[in-house]
Amino acid sequence: MQISHSQLANMEQRFRATLINSIPGYKCLQMVGTSNRDGISNIGLFNSIFHLGANPALLGMVFRPLTPEHDTFNNIMETGHYTFNNVLPWFYKPAHQTSASYPSEESEFAICGFNKQYLSEFKAPFVQESNIKIGLEFRECIDVSINNTKILIGEVVHILLDEHILGDDGYIDHTKAETVTVVGLDSYFTTQPLERLPYAKTNEKLNKQITQHKV
Amino acid sequence: MQISHSQLANMEQRFRATLINSIPGYKCLQMVGTSNRDGISNIGLFNSIFHLGANPALLGMVFRPLTPEHDTFNNIMETGHYTFNNVLPWFYKPAHQTSASYPSEESEFAICGFNKQYLSEFKAPFVQESNIKIGLEFRECIDVSINNTKILIGEVVHILLDEHILGDDGYIDHTKAETVTVVGLDSYFTTQPLERLPYAKTNEKLNKQITQHKV
Numbered sequence: 001m002q003i004s005h006s007q008l009a010n011m012e013q014r015f016r017a018t019l020i021n022s023i024p025g026y027k028c029l030q031m032v033g034t035s036n037r038d039g040i041s042n043i044g045l046f047n048s049i050f051h052l053g054a055n056p057a058l059l060g061m062v063f064r065p066l067t068p069e070h071d072t073f074n075n076i077m078e079t080g081h082y083t084f085n086n087v088l089p090w091f092y093k094p095a096h097q098t099s100a101s102y103p104s105e106e107s108e109f110a111i112c113g114f115n116k117q118y119l120s121e122f123k124a125p126f127v128q129e130s131n132i133k134i135g136l137e138f139r140e141c142i143d144v145s146i147n148n149t150k151i152l153i154g155e156v157v158h159i160l161l162d163e164h165i166l167g168d169d170g171y172i173d174h175t176k177a178e179t180v181t182v183v184g185l186d187s188y189f190t191t192q193p194l195e196r197l198p199y200a201k202t203n204e205k206l207n208k209q210i211t212q213h214k215v
Numbered sequence: 216m217q218i219s220h221s222q223l224a225n226m227e228q229r230f231r232a233t234l235i236n237s238i239p240g241y242k243c244l245q246m247v248g249t250s251n252r253d254g255i256s257n258i259g260l261f262n263s264i265f266h267l268g269a270n271p272a273l274l275g276m277v278f279r280p281l282t283p284e285h286d287t288f289n290n291i292m293e294t295g296h297y298t299f300n301n302v303l304p305w306f307y308k309p310a311h312q313t314s315a316s317y318p319s320e321e322s323e324f325a326i327c328g329f330n331k332q333y334l335s336e337f338k339a340p341f342v343q344e345s346n347i348k349i350g351l352e353f354r355e356c357i358d359v360s361i362n363n364t365k366i367l368i369g370e371v372v373h374i375l376l377d378e379h380i381l382g383d384d385g386y387i388d389h390t391k392a393e394t395v396t397v398v399g400l401d402s403y404f405t406t407q408p409l410e411r412l413p414y415a416k417t418n419e420k421l422n423k424q425i426t427q428h429k430v
Contacts, residue, residue, distance in 0.1 A: 001381070002334075003374035008272055011385075018385035020269040020371065023349060024243045025301060025389050026396035026406065027266070050265045051242070052277055053362040054235040057223055060366075062267055062275070086240055092409055100415035119217075134238060140361055146354055146368060147268040151275075153361060156235065159218035166216070170226075170233035174240055174398050181241035181396060181406065183389050186414070189406040191241065194307060194395065196402040200315035 022184035029182040030134075031095055032061070033083035033116075033125045034075035036104075041116055041125050043108035044072035045099040047182050049084070057156035059084070059136065065148040071104050073150070079123040080138045082154065085130035087180040092188045099185070119158060126160060131177050133160040171196075237399035244397040245349075246310055247276070248298035248331075248340045249290035251319075256331055256340050258323035259287035260314040262397050264299070272371035274299070274351065280363040286319050288365070294338040295353045297369065300345035302395040307403045314400075334373060341375060346392050348375040386411075 008016060027047040035041045048062035063073050076082045087095045091114075098108040109116050115128035119135065126133040135158030142151040165177045174191070181189050223231060242262040250256045263277035278288050291297045302310045306329075313323040324331050330343035334350065341348040350373030357366040380392045389406070396404050 001376060001378045003376075005372040008371060008374070013270065015385035016272070017269040019374075019381075019387065020272040021266055022385070022387040022389070023347065023371075023374065024245070024264055024266060024274060024299065025347075025394045026241045026243060028239045028242055030239070048265045048267070049239055050263045050275075050277060051236055051239060052263070052359065052364055053279070054232040055228065056362065057231070057235040058362060059239060060265075060277070062265060064268070084239065089409060093412065096412045097415050100417045102417050132238060132240075140359070142357055142359070142366075144267065144355070144357070144368070147271065147273060149267055151357075151366065153359070156223065156238075157220040159223070159234075159238065161216060161218075163216045166234075170230035170237070171399060171402070172234065172237040174237070175404075179240045180409065184386060187386070187411040188409040189390075190409060191396065191404040191406050194304060194403040194405060197308065197311045199401070200312050202315045202317050 018184060022187070026181045026183060026189065029087050029180060030084040031087060031098060031127050031130065032072050033085060033127055034072050034081070035079060035124055036071070036075045037078045040105060041107045041109050042071040042075055043098040043112065043114065043127065045095060047185070052153060058139065058153055059134070059156065060151055060153050063150040063152060066150065069104055073152070075124075076138050076152065081122055081124040082136050082138070083124045083126045084134040084136065085127035086132040086177060087188075088129070088131065088178050089180055089190055091129055092180050096186070096188070122158060131162050132165065132172065132174075132179065134158070135160075233399060237402070241396045241398060241404065244302050244395060245299040246302060246313060246342050246345065247287050248300060248342055249287050249296070250294060250339055251286070251290045252293045255320060256322045256324050257286040257290055258313040258327070258329065258342065260310060262400070267368060273354065273368055274349070274371065275366055275368050278365040278367060281365065284319055288367070290339075291353050291367065296337055296339040297351050297353070298339045298341045299349040299351065300342035301347040301392065302403075303344070303346065303393050304395055304405055306344055307395050311401070311403070337373060346377050347380065347387065347389075347394065349373070350375075
């Protein structure tokens with residue numbers, strides 16, 4: 001079936017939101033830990049997170065048009081620090097629950113049953129229950145005028161993880177970690193490895209590749 | 216274990232690239248179809264793709280610092296059109312092979328064994344073998360000065376998919392589609408559904424959520 005631009009424009013709003021949020025496929029799911037300058041902590045659930053570069057190590061994330069009480073954004077602006085914490089199968093339900101709109105003075109850590117973990121001189125809390133944790137320092141905020149979103153860029157300044165998850169070549173084994181992925185805003189998945197492939201070169205294994213292709 | 220900012224800065228370059236590319240977890244994997252103004256087609260493999268908004272329907276993607284011969288970027292600038300095409304388990308190997316650096320005058324469609332599919336008045340080819348295909352029109356290019364990358368924003372103007380993949384509420388069923396996801400640049404995965412959860416509200420099911428949390 002084919003859906004045209006004008007059909008998209010005329011769709012019922014929630015149908016379109018569900019369609020467009022789910023159509024690109026699996027996303028990077030992170031609980032984002034922050035704290036305001038009074039020490040009230042927050043967890044926000046984000047899936048619009050992307051790799052921007054490895055040197056310096058930069059990750060981007062998208063904020064929808066902001067309401068004044070957007071705690072995660074305000075806290076990052078106040079302290080300059082935030083954390084990404086992966087979601088595991090045994091706590092995807094309370095992780096999802098952190099996406100509810102709790103008042104700023106209440107902490108999703110306490111409400112949803114997560115424990116805070118701090119590093120010295122780093123103002124944002126990590127989620128103790130996660131096994132891959134990234135500490136980021138705010139670098140840049142880009143205003144996207146086309147739809148009033150913001151793209152926030154941070155640099156990785158801390159990594160906390162179980163040692164057996166890190167491979168000899170730097171590869172993080174999310175199968176061992178049991179990291180959960182998401183489609184749209186609400187559909188959670190575990191994964192099964194197909195294969196890790198070597199760097200693709202133009203001059204080799206071409207026939208082999210094509211013969212495995214069974215249109 | 217803990218990895219500090221200075222350890223990251225002093226890492227062997229490929230180790231750090233593998234680490235930072237893999238640490239955020241599962242990503243949206245798409246074969247990006249384009250054509251230049253002479254009709255030479257191209258497939259580029261991308262995983263830095265993110266949801267930017269549903270109305271208008273906008274998706275973002277990251278380009279690393281560009282070499283002059285970056286076909287995907289140049290073709291989008293020339294024609295204004297590009298396509299996202301999901302990767303399926305039976306062709307993840309030739310899909311990976313499209314990431315090799317073929318010369319501009321050679322098409323990854325022909326070399327890697329994919330078939331082109333065109334819509335009238337839309338200049339970019341879709342990958343026929345995919346079962347979820349998105350046609351995009353270029354809207355904006357943001358230069359990210361901090362590391363000379365570019366964030367390209369496009370609007371969804373066509374969707375092609377098998378009808379049984381689209382749910383009654385707009386949800387795209389990537390389990391039925393068998394969409395493949397990726398970690399880093401080279402590690403491919405299938406998925407298994409955990410659960411699709413209802414919209415999280417502050418006033419309900421809280422105790423139930425917390426008791427399922429077994430620290």
